[in-house]
Amino acid sequence: MQKSLYIDANKCTGCLQCEMACSYENYGVFNISKSRIKVFNFEHAGRMVPYTCTQCAEAWCLHACPVEAIKLDALTGAKVVNDATCVGCKVCTIACPFGTVNYVVETGKVQKCDLCGGDPACASACPTAAITYVDADWTGLDKMKQWAGKTDTQPRANG
Amino acid sequence: MGWTKKVLRVDLSKGTCKSEPLNMKWAQEYLGQRGLATKYFVEEVDPKVDPLSPANKMIMATGPLTGTMASTGGRYSVITKGALTGAIACSNSGGYFGAEMKFAGWDMVIFEGKSPKPVYLAIEDDKAELRDAAHLWGKTVWQTEEIIKKTHQDPQTRVCSIGRAGENGVMYACIVNDLHRAAGRSGVGTVMGSKNLKAVAIRGTKGAGGIKDGKAFMKATVAAKKVLAENAVTSQGLPTYGTQVLMNVINEMGALPTRNHRDVQFEDARKISGEAMHEKRPTDGKAQLVTNAACFGCTIACGRISKMDEGHFSVVNKPEYWGASGGLEYEAAWALGAANGVGDLEALQYANLICNEDGYDPITFGATVGAAMELYDLGILTKEQIGMDAPFGSAEALVKLSEMTAKGEGFGKELGLGSARLCAKYGKPELSMGVKKQEFPAYDSRGIQGMGLAYATSNRGACHLRGYTVASEVLGIPVKTDPLVTEGKADLVKAFQDATSVFDSAGVCVFTTFAWTLADLQPQLDAACEGGWSMEKLALVGERIWNMERVFNNAAGFTAKDDDLPPRLKTEAAKTGPAKGKVNGIDVMRPEYYKARGWDEKGVPSKDTLKRLGL
Numbered sequence: 158m159q160k161s162l163y164i165d166a167n168k169c170t171g172c173l174q175c176e177m178a179c180s181y182e183n184y185g186v187f188n189i190s191k192s193r194i195k196v197f198n199f200e201h202a203g204r205m206v207p208y209t210c211t212q213c214a215e216a217w218c219l220h221a222c223p224v225e226a227i228k229l230d231a232l233t234g235a236k237v238v239n240d241a242t243c244v245g246c247k248v249c250t251i252a253c254p255f256g257t258v259n260y261v262v263e264t265g266k267v268q269k270c271d272l273c274g275g276d277p278a279c280a281s282a283c284p285t286a287a288i289t290y291v292d293a294d295w296t297g298l299d300k301m302k303q304w305a306g307k308t309d310t311q312p313r314a315n316g
Numbered sequence: 317m318g319w320t321k322k323v324l325r326v327d328l329s330k331g332t333c334k335s336e337p338l339n340m341k342w343a344q345e346y347l348g349q350r351g352l353a354t355k356y357f358v359e360e361v362d363p364k365v366d367p368l369s370p371a372n373k374m375i376m377a378t379g380p381l382t383g384t385m386a387s388t389g390g391r392y393s394v395i396t397k398g399a400l401t402g403a404i405a406c407s408n409s410g411g412y413f414g415a416e417m418k419f420a421g422w423d424m425v426i427f428e429g430k431s432p433k434p435v436y437l438a439i440e441d442d443k444a445e446l447r448d449a450a451h452l453w454g455k456t457v458w459q460t461e462e463i464i465k466k467t468h469q470d471p472q473t474r475v476c477s478i479g480r481a482g483e484n485g486v487m488y489a490c491i492v493n494d495l496h497r498a499a500g501r502s503g504v505g506t507v508m509g510s511k512n513l514k515a516v517a518i519r520g521t522k523g524a525g526g527i528k529d530g531k532a533f534m535k536a537t538v539a540a541k542k543v544l545a546e547n548a549v550t551s552q553g554l555p556t557y558g559t560q561v562l563m564n565v566i567n568e569m570g571a572l573p574t575r576n577h578r579d580v581q582f583e584d585a586r587k588i589s590g591e592a593m594h595e596k597r598p599t600d601g602k603a604q605l606v607t608n609a610a611c612f613g614c615t616i617a618c619g620r621i622s623k624m625d626e627g628h629f630s631v632v633n634k635p636e637y638w639g640a641s642g643g644l645e646y647e648a649a650w651a652l653g654a655a656n657g658v659g660d661l662e663a664l665q666y667a668n669l670i671c672n673e674d675g676y677d678p679i680t681f682g683a684t685v686g687a688a689m690e691l692y693d694l695g696i697l698t699k700e701q702i703g704m705d706a707p708f709g710s711a712e713a714l715v716k717l718s719e720m721t722a723k724g725e726g727f728g729k730e731l732g733l734g735s736a737r738l739c740a741k742y743g744k745p746e747l748s749m750g751v752k753k754q755e756f757p758a759y760d761s762r763g764i765q766g767m768g769l770a771y772a773t774s775n776r777g778a779c780h781l782r783g784y785t786v787a788s789e790v791l792g793i794p795v796k797t798d799p800l801v802t803e804g805k806a807d808l809v810k811a812f813q814d815a816t817s818v819f820d821s822a823g824v825c826v827f828t829t830f831a832w833t834l835a836d837l838q839p840q841l842d843a844a845c846e847g848g849w850s851m852e853k854l855a856l857v858g859e860r861i862w863n864m865e866r867v868f869n870n871a872a873g874f875t876a877k878d879d880d881l882p883p884r885l886k887t888e889a890a891k892t893g894p895a896k897g898k899v900n901g902i903d904v905m906r907p908e909y910y911k912a913r914g915w916d917e918k919g920v921p922s923k924d925t926l927k928r929l930g931l
Contacts (some may be wrong), residue, residue: 162424170555170607170608170609170610170614170617170619171609171610172610172611172612172613172614172615172617173412173613174385174615177384177385177613178385179421180523181385181534185525185530186523186524186525186648187383187384187385187523187524187525187527188419188521188523188524188525189415189419189523190419190472190520190521190523191521191523197533200639200640200641201641202496202639202640203605203607203621203622203623203637203640204640205609206606213804275815282385284387284541284545284615284617285617295336
């Protein structure tokens, strides 16, 4: 079963444990400026929203890459940057409609979420389950259940 | 290692910024943040210094766990000689600013001297420079953050700044970061303002690296987070109601100081409680509370984000206050509410927003308004002097006075003095409810005896965060003690003070101690920092820090007479509630405490004590 990151922004408190976990997983340092997931704080609305790559099926970044440095990981569905091939041309950062591929000056390569090979550190670190890693075919399950709970049904008499 | 091992020294008089290595010998003896920065401070500053003179210094310091995945690891502290108190000051703040300082590669920033003109410090990793702040002077905290982020074209920059309160010499000005987190007490913002330093803007891209044993550290932080997640206070009470979970609890105990401590229970406590913040308002059908929120790295998330009732008289036609913003927390709700007898939740949130926006401490402000209302009640202050009717319970007066204070308009100028100076000016010094010129927070020591001793002996003046015996006396953490007796409180206060000194020096939030003991913190520190951090070493560090602060205060001129409570708490018994008939037994507890500390009867640490602690 393929899995997908599922983000419920209503549960996010803005603690940034996800950003630290991401940077620690990939760089061995607690450094949110290196994180591939970002939490946006809309202060005046009182909303905190984590955002990262959705791993598009027809990934613009993958198609745009002139050297085929971005490949599909068939196991996880992640679109993964191969550092050895990436030439840092940044075309993918322009192609991505969501801004979730970004250039790293220090390495001269781009970086994006690769789902940590199937065990995303951000989801493990999130203390409120705002970020979970669920069945890719059922990212709507939580919302369906919420609405189902609101459906008006008669209590059954006599079991 | 935990530390970046680098200190930034900013000479405001000369306009220079220099990097120097962290004194690692001191780091082994004082850990970081509060302890280590205070060590630097007492080594470099004359205890007799005028807090508002260029000779005073101000240090912003992180702890070894700041900027790491340790839960709540985002704290920084501001250490200086307090403008309000004249005692050692150490104000601790959350938000995201502290972690950013660490990410830029600095353990602490030491400010000395005074800039000839308004400036702000801009830090980008190793690069630090003072920049002109003429365009920021006169701006609020909220405007300052916005302008700096726009100017730098970097929304990821973190900013701390003073508002107009700090510029205009309000004696209890804060330093506010991330819009509504503050190094709040003792007038640290007043000191910053006296140096013509408007703000510090930091962008750090280096991160917090160099953890001594990464694997052990991750294991320790996960285990400690589990403790927080399984504790009822840190996993349910605080996220749901914030610190405001306490309003009804403390009121029922008869320990909610009301109307400048005339009463110990407030008839409208429920209306200004955490529960009330969840209730839909009859006016617009919305609850004041929008969401809870966390500071950097915090898995508790006690923060309150609220929206005001747009039709409330304080904000009608003022859309700039209609958006979500910080508050109310318990201490602010109490000081702006019960302390003045004001039961209008919206008015309290408005005054709280003004405190955040203009950068001044809502505890001291609210308590000072309470004192002014008592002076008004006694006929000592008149309507003409204050510029309005100001009886206890007047939400209108609270709102107007909050608008006048930072700007120094009319009677606001006098409120900016704080209650000790205000009451002394009008011949009633005994009506200031505080210790060492700093006002009490939200626990009446007639109903919670140990807090009287904690207030009286707090090194930064009356404060709940130096030794929070409420945890034991009210909540039973780590063990339940009887709040109405003095027996055993000397040892209890000492234990809380010493342990808190360690937490305040580590980079984590003291609220973790609702669930954590030193035994939960120790493995995290030991894995992060070189040097071997045992329980015994940490206990000694805590006691050493407390005594170091005490020695500084004694040299600054404080004596045993300053370890005392106002006469009201010693002679006027609580009128209602479980503590009815009780006064605080500070005169019984003080000598017991001095003895427990190894101090003489004058409150001076003995030679043996100093030697034992390596002071």
